[in-house]
Amino acid sequence: MYVAVKGGERAIDNAHAWLAEERRGARDVPELTIPQIRQQMALAVNRVMAEGSLYDPDLAALAIKQARGDLIEAVFLIRAYRTTLPRFAASNPVDTAQMALDRRISATFKDLPGGQILGPTFDYTHRLLDFTLMAEGAPEAPLPGQPPVAADGDTPPHLPHVSEHLNHDGLIEPAPQGETLPPDLTRSPMELPADRALRLQAITRGDEGFILSMAYSTQRGYGRTHAFVGELRLGRVAVEVDIPELGFAVEIGEIELTECETVNQFKGSRSEAPQFTRGYGLVFGQSERKAIAMSLVDRALRWKELGEDNIGAPAQDEEFVLMHADNVQATGFLEHIKLPHYVDFQAEMELVRRLRAEAAAAEAQQHQQQPQEAAE
Amino acid sequence: MTQAPPAERQAWMARLAKASGAALARLMPDLPPHDLLRAPETGTVMVRGRIGAVGAAFNLGEMTVTRCAVRLDDGAIGHAWVQGRDKAHARRAAVIDALMQTGAAPRIRAEVLSVLEAEAEARRASRAAKAAATKVEFFTMMRGEDA
Amino acid sequence: MNAQALSGGFAEAPLQSARAFRAVMEAMARPGTLHEVTGAAPPAPLSVAAGVVLLTLCDDTTPLHLAGACDTPALRDWVAFHIGAPLVPAPEAQFALGRWADLMPVNRFAIGQPDYPDRSATLIVEMPDLRAGGARLTGPGIRTEARLTLPGVAAHQANHARFPLGFDLILTGDSRLAALPRSTRVEAE
Secondary structure (H helix, E strand, C coil), rough: CCCCCCCCHHHHHHHHHHHHHHHHHCCCCCCCCHHHHHHHHHHHHHHHHHHHCCCCCHHHHHHHCCCCCCCHHHHHHHHHHHHCEEEEECCCCCCCHHHHEEEEEECCCCCCCCCECCCCCCCCCCCCCCCHCCCCCCCCCCCCCCCCCCCCCCCCCCCCCCHHHHHHHEEEECCCCCCCCCCCCCCCCCCCCCCCHHHHHHHCCCCCHHHHHHHHHHHCCCCCCCCCEEEEEEEEEEEEEEEEECCCEEEEEEEEEEEEEEEEEECCCCCCCCCCCEEEEEECCHHHHHHHHHHHHHHCCCCCCCCCCCCCHHHHHHHHHHHHHHHHHHHHHHHHHCCCCCCHHHHHHHHHHHHHHHHHHHHHHHHHHHHHHHHH | CCCHHHHHHHHHHHHHHHCHHHHHHHHHHHHHEEEEEEEEEEEEEEEEEHHHHHEEEEEEEEEEEEEEEEEEEECCCEEEEEECCCCHHHHHHHHHHCCCCCCCCHHHHHHHHHHHHHHHHHHHHHHHHHHCCEEECCCCCCCHCCC | CCCHHCCCCCCCCCHHHHHHHHHHHHHHHHHCEEECCCCCEEEECCHHHHHHHHHHHCCCCCCEEEHHHCCHHHHHHHHHHHHHCCCCCHHCCCCCEHHHHHHCCCHHEEEEHHHHHHHHEEEEEEEECCCCCCCEEEEECCCCCCCEEEEECCHHHHHHHHHCCCCCCEEECCCCCEEEEECCCCECC
């Protein structure tokens, strides 16, 4: 039971004032600007956009600044702001084959048409701290030369997905088709069992750490799916919307996306022939770890439709995964237990005191009986 | 007023939407008189993806968008739906959309649209060239079964 | 889409829709009370109040049914531009708009499910002679009783009997609106 409490207004105002001062930090250090955060903390911005489920880099940067770098608090701010905006329309599904690619790699096909493009990746760095980035006061360290460009450097405007090559040979399951309107988590509460479209929406905005751990658990054997990254791509796609007043579709902008498609070994089941199966991940921004983890969790949750055994692994449990993936829900429920619960706790104390008194009385009674028994 | 074919109008509306509000303001600082049929208004569009890149649709998440509709004194009507929350961007894009349906179209195309197009192409080519420079060919050193 | 469809929306959407929402909320909270609203200029035959209700409560996620005389090309275009609500047959509608006779039979409309009584339709009923007088209303939000010109008392009694299931009504005439939620008891005068 929740009991409202009153009072403390001045203390709360003072706490907020102090919070604002702490957020700003020492005045002799320049204040962070939104463009600085957006550009130089781009991956944090991407994470807040993905988990806040709202693509707007400026707003995500503002949320990070206001939340003092607490990304879950920033996601919370974005979710709250998003609810104040009217929804104008839904886009036509983005065509990731038309992505302007920054990066595109495959772990399964070394000679993939169009080539492997590494892009701006951490993959081959040595994870050594770069102290030149810390040279405060000194003029900005020059880049080790501008990034080289290829003389004939261009990427084809349309690169089909790797899985389409396997698809031609019938070695991989086809992607599910259908023109029904997908369910929308932001408008109606989650109902289980969830279809794949709803699961993907829940996972793509789910907490990166949670999705990562779930995916890792499948790799360690809790619902193993034998996943390889068939293709990972990062780049920008146009978003097209049917404009009702015009009667045709118009591209309204461009967003950065990371897409991962896994190719999973599959020996066949009672209902399905041996073939490769797929897991799918698509995430706002450059969010590579999340996209890979998403496709592993997507694949693990598909055990029922593929006729696989449920071995009781957490990542196979739709309710467990979907109901615990959202960090705003999770943190809201977790953190509420620090707010005033004095009356509830008072009742708990009364209960414990009474139980202790009863236990003590029972013990005393036993002591009285024992000497008598010994005397007999 | 001329009725442009939808494909052409789609192309310029997309160009105006993808440009930055600052770029539009630089190329077209002064706007002709116009009425607001729909004052610039910010909301969201739910972005959809496809399961497995080519399958059925799912909801990926929303993006911010600002839309606006205007009417010029000669009756030409312009619309804009542009990514982000920049109301001036949406208003300018709507006015330019309207102007593109009038006799001013050739001038606007030369002074605004072709400049935006060249800038966008330069940005795209620069990124594509950097990406191409990170293209690798992996050589097979030795296959497990050859050992 | 002709130019007429592009005018007649809110000029200052945040302020006007907030005021209109307040009016609709008050009307729902105090069934039978009349509220003046302004700001919409929808195409004929729609009243100002019905236009305001559509602009305030509907968007592309609220399927809308246009009944009878309200189902005109001009109104369809106006809805497409200003509201974006998908137009649907009666059983799929979250909102329906029309005169009472055009909305009949009202058992076509969603009344919700026991788990989700909110998944029900709101009927926007055009009533040019809307005023306080006629059927007797009692129940939540009404101190003693209220009077309202109501068509089809029996239908409202049947609707009330299904509570918590049922549809809700917003009655509109010129620039006035009133509401009749499913929780209100209705008796003929």
